[in-house]
Amino acid sequence: MSGRARRRGCLSGLLVALVVLGLAVGAVVVALQVLGGEDPPSNSCVAPIGEDVMVLDAEQADNAALMAAVAMRRELPAHAVTVAIATAMQESRLRNIDYGDRDSVGLFQQRPSQGWGTVAEIMDPIYSTNAFYDVLVTVQGWEDRPVTEAAQDVQRSAFPDAYAQHENRGRAFASALTGYSSSALVCELDPAEGGEASGTASAPGALGAVRDRLVRDFVEIGFQERGELLVVDATTLPAGRDAAPERRGWAVAQWAVATAGATGISTVVTDSEAWIRGDGDAAWVPLADAELPAAVAEAAAAAGPGAVVIA
Numbered sequence: 001m002s003g004r005a006r007r008r009g010c011l012s013g014l015l016v017a018l019v020v021l022g023l024a025v026g027a028v029v030v031a032l033q034v035l036g037g038e039d040p041p042s043n044s045c046v047a048p049i050g051e052d053v054m055v056l057d058a059e060q061a062d063n064a065a066l067m068a069a070v071a072m073r074r075e076l077p078a079h080a081v082t083v084a085i086a087t088a089m090q091e092s093r094l095r096n097i098d099y100g101d102r103d104s105v106g107l108f109q110q111r112p113s114q115g116w117g118t119v120a121e122i123m124d125p126i127y128s129t130n131a132f133y134d135v136l137v138t139v140q141g142w143e144d145r146p147v148t149e150a151a152q153d154v155q156r157s158a159f160p161d162a163y164a165q166h167e168n169r170g171r172a173f174a175s176a177l178t179g180y181s182s183s184a185l186v187c188e189l190d191p192a193e194g195g196e197a198s199g200t201a202s203a204p205g206a207l208g209a210v211r212d213r214l215v216r217d218f219v220e221i222g223f224q225e226r227g228e229l230l231v232v233d234a235t236t237l238p239a240g241r242d243a244a245p246e247r248r249g250w251a252v253a254q255w256a257v258a259t260a261g262a263t264g265i266s267t268v269v270t271d272s273e274a275w276i277r278g279d280g281d282a283a284w285v286p287l288a289d290a291e292l293p294a295a296v297a298e299a300a301a302a303a304g305p306g307a308v309v310i311a
């Protein structure tokens with residue numbers, strides 16, 4: 001065989017291998033996006049949209065929860081959260097990265113040279129999320145604009161249509177994290193570090209961690225510490241005063257589940273349903289079936305509409 005023929009053969013083989021690899025990767029992506037009745041992968045969170053189920057890993061879900069919390073305290077609609085999640089998925093895969101195209105960094109790949117702030121500021125997820133919303137709300141008619149158009153109006157990307165591919169994922173998690181979809185967002189997480197092997201115990205310091213996150217993400221929110229648990233009054237949220245208490249409760253409850261990978265908490269209860277870390281089902285269950293510790297069960301039974309018990 002001539003050298004040219006060998007090169008053509010090698011090239012053909014390489015192309016075939018790349019196609020096969022591309023199909024395999026595509027199959028993995030589809031499998032992660034559409035799980036049906038299967039259990040989600042470890043350390044991931046899921047939210048439904050129609051007949052499909054969207055997946056984020058624990059780090060991505062944590063960042064999505066922050067975006068929802070910031071939008072709620074700014075009294076922005078769920079559409080703003082959808083746009084933010086879809087944008088960050090395209091720009092950074094919903095990760096707070098310290099590298100990017102030219103000088104862009106952070107969740108939204110904002111550039112200091114374009115006036116978004118300093119690198120230190122942009123690497124603060126609260127700052128960068130607020131900066132994104134600051135521009136979004138100046139876009140005329142943004143509330144009714146398609147997700148990809150609203151995102152492009154903020155980002156001015158060289159690939160303006162790229163955001164559309166993340167719209168369903170954005171909508172699924174935005175709906176859950178703003179409380180419009182109840183019992184929707186669940187996470188399958190490894191046992192909390194330092195907790196019991198069964199996975200049902202919180203990590204040491206978990207309540208302090210979730211308390212700090214409540215204050216950081218929501219700022220104005222009421223809660224009480226009762227021994228080894230927190231009782232959060234979601235109706236104290238600025239965006240919750242004119243909304244159904246149950247919806248605000250579900251927003252905070254599903255925020256707590258989405259951030260559980262970072263905080264280490266094990267149990268979230270609201271509206272007579274409970275999510276329990278490491279129960280193997282990754283689902284919300286009725287209180288009667290939850291087998292909660294006595295203190296948590298008593299607090300949940302006494303809680304009113306919009307209350308969230310975290311343990």
